Amino acid sequence: xxxxxxxxxxxxCAFMWAVAPAMADTGGGGAxxxxxxxxxASTDQLAAAAALSNQNAxxxxxxxxxxxxxITSGPSSANQYAxxxxxxxxxxxxxxxxxxxxxxxxxxxxxxxGCGGTxxxxxxAQLSDTQxxxxxxxxxxQNAxxxxxxxxxxxxxITSGPSSANQYAxxxxxxxxxxxxxxxxxxxxxxxxxxxxxxxxGCGGxxxxxxxxxxASTDQWxxxxxxxxQNAxxxxxxxxxxxxxITSGPSSANQYAxxxxxxxxxxxxxxxxxxxxxxxxxxxxxxxxGCGGxxxxxxxxxxxxxxxxxxxxALxxQNAxxxxxxxxxxxxxITSGPSSANQYAxxxxxxxxxxxxQxxxxxxxxxxxxxxxTCYVGxGGAxxxxxxxxxxxxxxxxxxxxxxLQNAVNTNAPHSxxxxxIYGGPSSANQYVxxxxxxxxxxxxxxxxxxxxxxxxx
Numbered sequence: 001x002x003x004x005x006x007x008x009x010x011x012x013c014a015f016m017w018a019v020a021p022a023m024a025d026t027g028g029g030g031a032x033x034x035x036x037x038x039x040x041a042s043t044d045q046l047a048a049a050a051a052l053s054n055q056n057a058x059x060x061x062x063x064x065x066x067x068x069x070x071i072t073s074g075p076s077s078a079n080q081y082a083x084x085x086x087x088x089x090x091x092x093x094x095x096x097x098x099x100x101x102x103x104x105x106x107x108x109x110x111x112x113x114g115c116g117g118t119x120x121x122x123x124x125a126q127l128s129d130t131q132x133x134x135x136x137x138x139x140x141x142q143n144a145x146x147x148x149x150x151x152x153x154x155x156x157x158i159t160s161g162p163s164s165a166n167q168y169a170x171x172x173x174x175x176x177x178x179x180x181x182x183x184x185x186x187x188x189x190x191x192x193x194x195x196x197x198x199x200x201x202g203c204g205g206x207x208x209x210x211x212x213x214x215x216a217s218t219d220q221w222x223x224x225x226x227x228x229x230q231n232a233x234x235x236x237x238x239x240x241x242x243x244x245x246i247t248s249g250p251s252s253a254n255q256y257a258x259x260x261x262x263x264x265x266x267x268x269x270x271x272x273x274x275x276x277x278x279x280x281x282x283x284x285x286x287x288x289x290g291c292g293g294x295x296x297x298x299x300x301x302x303x304x305x306x307x308x309x310x311x312x313x314a315l316x317x318q319n320a321x322x323x324x325x326x327x328x329x330x331x332x333x334i335t336s337g338p339s340s341a342n343q344y345a346x347x348x349x350x351x352x353x354x355x356x357x358q359x360x361x362x363x364x365x366x367x368x369x370x371x372x373x374t375c376y377v378g379x380g381g382a383x384x385x386x387x388x389x390x391x392x393x394x395x396x397x398x399x400x401x402x403x404x405l406q407n408a409v410n411t412n413a414p415h416s417x418x419x420x421x422i423y424g425g426p427s428s429a430n431q432y433v434x435x436x437x438x439x440x441x442x443x444x445x446x447x448x449x450x451x452x453x454x455x456x457x458x
Contacts, residue, residue: 031106031107031118031119032106032118032119032120033104033106033118033119033120033121034120034121034122034123035102035104035121035122035123035124036123036124037100037102037123037124037125038124038125038127039098039100039125039126039127040127040128041096041098041127041128041129042128042129042130043094043096043129043130043131043181044131045092045094045131045132045133045179046092046132046133046134047090047091047092047133047134047135047177048090048134048135048136049088049089049090049135049136049137049177050088050136050137050138051086051087051088051137051138051139051175052086052138052139052141053084053085053086053139053140053141053142053173054084054139054141055082055083055084055140055141055142055143055144055171056143057080057082057142057143057144057145057169058144058145058147059078059079059080059145059146059147059167060078060145060146060147060148060149061076061078061147061148061149061150061165062147062148062149062150062151063150063151064150064151065150065151065152065153065154066152066153066154067153067154067155067156068154068155068156069154069155069156070154070156070157070158070159070244071152071154071156071157071158071159071242072158072159072160072161073150073152073159073160073161074161075161075162075163075164075249076148076150076161076162076163076164076165077163077164077165078146078147078148078164078165079146079164079165079166079167079168080144080146080165080166080167080168080169080234081168082142082144082167082168082169082170082232083169083170083172084140084141084142084170084171084172084230085140085170085171085172085173086138086139086140086172086173086174087138087172087173087174087175088136088137088138088174088175088176089136089175089176089177090134090135090136090176090177090178091134091176091177091178091179091180092132092133092134092178092179092180092181093180093181094130094132094180094181094182095181095182095183096128096130096181096182096183096184097183097184098126098128098184098185098186099185099186099187100124100126100186100187100188101188102122102124102188102189102190102191103190104120104122104190104191104192105192105194106118106119106120106192106193106194106206106208107194111199112199112200113199113200113201113202114199114201114202115199115202115203115204116204117203117204117205117206117207117292117294118193118194118206118207119206119207119208120191120193120206120207120208120209121208121209121210121211122189122191122209122210122211123211124187124189124211124212124213125212125213125214125215126185126187126213126214126215127215128183128185128215128216128217129217130181130183130217130218130219131218131219131220132179132181132219132220132221133179133220133221133222134177134178134179134221134222134223134265135177135223136175136176136177136223136224136225136265137175137224137225137226138173138174138175138225138226138227139173139226139227139229140171140172140173140227140228140229140230140261141171141227141229142169142170142171142229142230142231142232142259143231144167144169144230144231144232144233144257145232145233145235146165146166146167146233146234146235146255147165147233147234147235147236147237148163148165148235148236148237148238148253149235149237149238149239150238150239151238151239152238152239152240152241152242153241153242154241154242154243154244155242155243155244156242156243156244157242157244157245157246157247157332158240158242158244158245158246158247158330159246159247160238160240160247160248160249161249162249162250162251162252162337163236163238163249163250163251163252163253164251164252164253165234165236165252165253166234166252166253166254166255166256167232167234167253167254167255167256167257167322168256169230169232169255169256169257169258169320170257170258170260171228171229171230171258171259171260171318172228172258172260172261173226173227173228173260173261173262174226174261174262174263175224175225175226175262175263175264176224176263176264176265177222177223177224177264177265177266178222178264178265178266178267178268179220179221179222179266179267179268179269180268180269181218181220181268181269181270182269182270183216183218183269183270183271183272184272185214185216185272185273185274186274186275187212187214187274187275187276188276189210189212189276189277189278189279190278191208191210191278191279191280192280193206193207193208193279193280193281193282193294193296194206194282199286199287200286200287200288200289201287201288201289201290202287202289202290203287203290203291203292204292205291205292205293205294205295205380205382206281206282206294206295207294207295207296208279208281208294208295208296208297209296209297209298209299210277210279210297210298210299211299212275212277212299212300212301213301214273214275214301214302214303215303216271216273216303216304216305217304217305217306218269218271218305218306218307219307220267220269220307220308220309221267221308221309221310222265222266222267222309222310222311222353223265223310223311223312224263224264224265224311224312224313225263225312225313225314226261226262226263226313226314226315226351227261227314227315227317228259228260228261228315228316228317228318228349229259229315229317229318230257230258230259230317230318230319230320230347231319232255232257232318232319232320232321233321233323234253234254234255234321234322234323234343235253235321235322235323235324235325236251236253236323236324236325236326236341237323237324237325237326237327238326238327238328239326239327240326240327240328240329240330241329241330242329242330242331242332243330243331243332244330244331244332245330245332245333245334245335245420246328246330246332246333246334246335246418247335248326248328248335248336248337249337250337250338250339250340250425251324251326251337251338251339251340251341252339252340252341253322253324253340253341254322254340254341254342254343254344255320255322255341255342255343255344255345255410256344257318257320257343257344257345257346257408258345258346258348259316259317259318259346259347259348259406260316260346260348260349261314261315261316261348261349261350262314262349262350262351263312263313263314263350263351263352264312264351264352264353265310265311265312265352265353265354266310266352266353266354266355266356267308267309267310267354267355267356267357268356268357269306269308269356269357269358270357270358270359271304271306271357271358271359271360272360273302273304273360273361273362274361274362274363275300275302275362275363275364276364277298277300277364277365277366277367278366278367279296279298279366279367279368280368281294281295281296281367281368281369281370281384282294282370287375288375288376288377289375289376289377289378290375290377290378291375291378291379291380292380293379293380293381293382293383294369294370294382294383295382295383295384296367296369296382296383296384296385297384297385297386297387298365298367298385298386298387299387300363300365300387300388300389301389302361302363302389302390302391303390303391303392304359304361304391304392304393305393306357306359306393306394306395307394307395307396308355308357308395308396308397309355309396309397309398309399310353310354310355310397310398310399310441311353311398311399311400312351312352312353312399312400312401312439312441313351313400313401313402314349314350314351314401314402314403314437314439315349315402315403315404315405316347316348316349316403316404316405316406316437317347317405318345318346318347318404318405318406318407318408318435319406319407320343320345320406320407320408320409321408321409321411322341322342322343322409322410322411322431323341323409323410323411323412323413324339324341324411324412324413324414324429325411325412325413325414325415326414326415326416327414327415327416328414328415328416328417328418329416329417329418330416330417330418330419330420331418331419331420332418332419332420333418333420333421333422333423334416334418334420334421334422334423335422335423335425336414336416336423336424336425337425338425338426338427338428339412339414339425339426339427339428339429340427340428340429341410341412341428341429342410342428342429342430342431342432343408343410343429343430343431343432343433344432345406345408345431345432345433345434346433346434346435346436347404347405347406347434347435347436348404348434348435348436348437349402349403349404349436349437349438350402350437350438350439351400351401351402351438351439351440352400352439352440352441353398353399353400353440353441353442354398354440354441354442354443354444355396355397355398355442355443355444355445356444356445357394357396357444357445357446358445358446359392359394359445359446359447359448360448361390361392361448361449361450362450363388363390363450363451363452364452365386365388365452365453365454365455366454367384367386367454367455367456367457368456369382369383369384369455369456369457370382382457383457384455384457386453386455388451388453390449390451392447392449394445394447396443396445397443398441398442398443399441400439400440400441401439402437402438402439403437404435404436404437405435406433406435408431408433410429410430410431411429412427412429
């Protein structure tokens with residue numbers, strides 16, 4: 001930014017002059033005029049968000065029974081609903097608008113001998129600097145344990161009722177970081193310099209200059225990380241020791257475990273620059289000897305620099321265990337009811353990083369220089385110059401990583417020791433396991449430059 005201001009100061013000093021107006025008929029100095037407009041806009045933004053959800057959920061049913069006779073247990077229902085959610089969002093929104101209009105009209109005096117022509121200068125500078133940074137982190141750490149562990153020791157018979165231990169465990173982490181910058185610069189310059197004095201000898205023609213500078217620099221950085229870590233255990237582990245018969249009711253231990261991590265980082269920058277310059281220099285005079293023709297210059301500079309970087313990382317780490325491990329030791333018969341242990345385990349990680357930059361530059365220059373005069377000796381012809389410069393630099397980097405780690409165990413391992421017969425009921429243990437990782441990185445840059453110059457030198 002300091003170098004930009006120094007550059008503008010040099011331009012201003014080079015073209016800044018002041019001549020006091022004179023109304024004398026002999027040896028008069030022509031009118032001098034200067035317009036200087038400077039606009040400087042600097043915007044710095046920083047947004048950081050962090051969300052952490054740490055959950056340790058334990059749902060346990062662990063009765064211990066010791067009897068010399070019979071043990072009869074009623075139905076057991078130990079459902080667990082565990083939810084861990086973390087969401088972090090950081091965003092920046094900057095809008096910078098600069099508009100500069102300059103209108104200058106300079107008329108010549110009524111000097112007759114030794115007149116100095118009119119001089120006019122217009123200098124317009126627009127500087128815009130926007131820097132944005134957004135960081136977001138979301139972590140969901142869940143440890144969910146749903147356990148049914150009865151321990152029965154009896155000299156007689158053991159009869160257990162139905163057992164239903166369902167577990168619903170969800171761990172969710174979302175992180176979003178975004179930057180949105182919009183920079184608009186508009187600069188209009190209109191200059192009318194009239195060089196028509198009634199000078200007859202030694203006249204100096206009019207001189208005019210227009211200088212327009214537009215500089216827009218936008219830096220954006222967005223980073224998002226989402227981590228979902230889940231450890232879900234659903235266990236049914238009854239231990240029965242009986243001198244007589246052991247009869248167990250139906251067992252239903254369903255587990256629904258979900259681990260989800262989403263990270264999104266995005267940058268959106270739009271830079272528009274428009275510069276219109278119109279210059280009319282009238283160099284006609286009634287000078288006959290030693291006339292100097294008109295001189296005119298137009299300089300237009302547009303510079304747009306856009307840098308974007310987006311990084312996104314998503315991690316889903318899931319360890320889901322659904323276990324049915326009854327242990328039965330009986331002196332008589334062992335009869336087990338039907339067992340249904342279904343497991344639904346899902347691990348998903350999604351990371352998305354995107355950059356979208358749009359740069360538009362438009363520059364129109366119109367210059368009319370009239371160099372006609374009635375000079376016969378030593379006349380200087382009209383001189384005109386138009387210089388248009390446009391530079392657009394866009395750099396984008398997008399990084400995306402998604403990792404899904406899943407360890408899903410669904411086991412039914414009964415262990416029975418009996419002096420009599422062992423009757424096992426039907427067992428249904430379904431496992432639905434899904435692990436998904438998706439990473440997406442994209443860049444979209446649109447740069448448009450349009451330069452139009454029209455020059456008429458008579």
